[in-house]
Amino acid sequence: MQERLTASHIFDYEVPRVLAEQPKIARRVNAVLGIELIGENGGYWTLDLTDNPGVERGRTKEPKCTLSAHVEDFEALLAGGSIRAALEAFKKKRIQATGHLPTILKLEHLLMSLVKSNR
Amino acid sequence: MKAEPTQPDMRDLINFQAEAISSHYDLPPQFFAGFLGPRMAYSCAYFTDENNTLDEAEENKLFITAKKLGLQEGDLLLDIGCGWGSFIFYAAEKFGCQSTGITVSEEQAAFVNYVAYEKGLAGKVRAEVVHVYDMDFPARYFDKIVTIGAIEHMDNLHLVFAKSAEILKDDGLMLVHGMTKPWVDRLDELNGVTSEVSDLVKEHFGVGYWNSLWEVMEDLEKNNFEILDHENITRHYQLTVERWLERLQENEVNLVGKVIDEEKYREFLVFMAGYIVGFETGHTLCNQILCRKINRGEIRPALPLTRENIVLSSRKER
Numbered sequence: 001m002q003e004r005l006t007a008s009h010i011f012d013y014e015v016p017r018v019l020a021e022q023p024k025i026a027r028r029v030n031a032v033l034g035i036e037l038i039g040e041n042g043g044y045w046t047l048d049l050t051d052n053p054g055v056e057r058g059r060t061k062e063p064k065c066t067l068s069a070h071v072e073d074f075e076a077l078l079a080g081g082s083i084r085a086a087l088e089a090f091k092k093k094r095i096q097a098t099g100h101l102p103t104i105l106k107l108e109h110l111l112m113s114l115v116k117s118n119r
Numbered sequence: 120m121k122a123e124p125t126q127p128d129m130r131d132l133i134n135f136q137a138e139a140i141s142s143h144y145d146l147p148p149q150f151f152a153g154f155l156g157p158r159m160a161y162s163c164a165y166f167t168d169e170n171n172t173l174d175e176a177e178e179n180k181l182f183i184t185a186k187k188l189g190l191q192e193g194d195l196l197l198d199i200g201c202g203w204g205s206f207i208f209y210a211a212e213k214f215g216c217q218s219t220g221i222t223v224s225e226e227q228a229a230f231v232n233y234v235a236y237e238k239g240l241a242g243k244v245r246a247e248v249v250h251v252y253d254m255d256f257p258a259r260y261f262d263k264i265v266t267i268g269a270i271e272h273m274d275n276l277h278l279v280f281a282k283s284a285e286i287l288k289d290d291g292l293m294l295v296h297g298m299t300k301p302w303v304d305r306l307d308e309l310n311g312v313t314s315e316v317s318d319l320v321k322e323h324f325g326v327g328y329w330n331s332l333w334e335v336m337e338d339l340e341k342n343n344f345e346i347l348d349h350e351n352i353t354r355h356y357q358l359t360v361e362r363w364l365e366r367l368q369e370n371e372v373n374l375v376g377k378v379i380d381e382e383k384y385r386e387f388l389v390f391m392a393g394y395i396v397g398f399e400t401g402h403t404l405c406n407q408i409l410c411r412k413i414n415r416g417e418i419r420p421a422l423p424l425t426r427e428n429i430v431l432s433s434r435k436e437r
Contacts, residue, residue, distance in 0.1 A: 028400070083315040087389055091382040101364065101392040102399070 005078060007037045007071045010114065011045040011055055018113050019053040025113060026053035029106040034063035039071035049110070065099030067107070081115035083108065148203075148230075150378045154367040158205040162268030162296065163356035163405050167431055173362035176355070181209040183431040184265065187348070187409045188292050190214040194262040197221070197286070199251050199279070200269025204231035204244065211243040216263075220246040221254065251279050256286040263292050270297035274328050276335060280342040289414035293344065296407045298329055298356075304402060305331040316393070323390050332406055344410040347422065348429055356405040357398035364391040 005014060019026055029049035036044050046060045047053075069077075073094045077086050089095045097104045148159075155161055156177035164176035165183050184206065190196070192215035198207045201220025204227075210216040222228050231246035238244075249255075251273060264283050273279050283293055300308075308317070321327045336346055367374075367387060375381045397403035409429065411420075 084319060087319060087386070090389055091385045093381075093385070101388060102361075102395040105389070105392050105396050 005075065005114075006041050007074055008041045008043065010078065011035060011043075011047075012057070014114050014117075015045075015047065015055050015110065018110065018117065019049075019055070022113060023053055025110050026050065028109055029103065031064040031100070031103045031106075032061045033103060033107065034059060034066035036066055036068040037071045037074055038068070042071045063099060065097060065101065065103045067104050068096040068098070069094060078111060078115060081112065146383065147378055150374060153370040153374045153378065154363045158209070159203040160205040160267075161202055163352055164359040164362075165352065165355050165431065166358050169358070171358075173359070173366070176359065176362070177205075179431060180355075181206060181213075183429075184267070184294060184296065184407070185210060185214060186431065187407065187429045188263045188265060188294050189428065190216055190263065193217065195219070195260060197256070197261045197264045199254075199264065199266035199283070200272070201227070201231065201246055202268075203227055204234065204246060206265060206267060207231070207244050207246070208234070208238070208240070211240055212238075216243075218244045219261075220244075221249040221251065222246060223248065223250055251282070254282050254286065258285055259288045259291075260286050261291060262288055263294075265294045265296070267294075267296040268298075270295060270335065271324075271327055271329060276330065276338040277341065280338050280344065284342045284344065284412055287412045289412060289417070290420055291412045292347075292409065293339075293412065294407060294409050295335065295339070296352075297335070297405070299332045299335060299404045299406055300329040301401060301404065302331040302333065305329070305334070320390070320393070323386065329403070332404065335406075336408065339408065339410050343413050343415070345413050346408060346410050348407075348409040348426070350407045350429075351404065352407055353398050353401070353404045356403075357395055360391050360394045360398070364388070364395065367391065 026049040031049060033047045033049060034044065035047060036042075043057060044059055046056045046058065046063065048055070048061060069089075073089060077089060077095075086095065090097070151159065151161060156164070156173045158177050158181065160177050160180065163180065164173060165180035166176045167179055171179065188196075190210055190213075194210075194214070194216045196207065196210050196216040196218045198218065198220040201207055201222050204220055207216075207218035207220045208231075211218045220228075220231055222231075225248050228246040228248045231244065232241070235241045235244040235246075251269075252275070264287050266279075270276060270279070287293060332349075336349075339346060367384075371384065375384045394403065398405070411422075
């Protein structure tokens, strides 16, 4: 059984790897996003999903939108890979979003790529 | 271009009927009034400018729709799926049409008839609770038929257009306004390929059928309609839902815990955002199709040579 990915591993290693392999995914989003994960191994990451995609720790650029969650909730969602579960988590405020909400939804392609590549 | 408050705000009238009206989501109408424009038009608006307000774009949509249909005083107009009556009131008030709307919602019909009475338009506007498949109007009765944002709830467009052709006068015009999906996505669906997203959308809206554009046109042509014009208004719907989403977020404090619970509110946030992405990425499309009922064997009417009669310029025209 695949070991669950930690949030820090996802944003420090996995997301940069996927973006390097599939830069087209970033162009579909075409925005800077903030990811704020609270709890052990959490932190803040700035995802630049524009023409020169990259990930940096900390709030290094002004995000168009920010997704916030507890580390455990985020890791569980990514392990499950279910959009329905993500919707339920948002409805119950276990995922929070500020800024331009449609841009958050565009993360689907990136996150699903992570899920697939780690199955 | 600034909005001109020339029309009474139907959101105010809704408050009088609050208990009587419900939507197909079984949510109170005050919720929809919390993000829709003054006409309560729950469908794609029309932008002549990216900076149009929702109110302006809502008026634009009603006007361009009326213009395409060439509405004239005394026209007998049928609106299939009339909702809260935005177009039938507009047609009666602005063009002097005799407007009939059908809806499956008793509450919406009651609302339309109540507002018609309040406005002194009871002899001009009426709504009936009739399923589109059960329409039973006299043959060749209506001059014009319109259906706006309703085909997404109809699983048999062939039947809908067949019945429409029966009750439309020869050479009468019909305008079909609705969402479609690209053929590649439709083909996946026909082949049994489902996605979590499409399942969730159907659950959210209760029922949903998104054909491809050519399927809609095929059903029209097979039922004796000649396609006169097609306009892809997908970008307009994206801008419309962006405005709805902004208003919904602005009104959070007035809605959550008072009109709807927070989970339902947040569900709407996600679905509106999802639709914006769907329109932006071309997974969901929106169209207006104008067509004419063919009078086979008769001389084709001398229709306008240019498209001026069916376009809305960015200059104020209304």
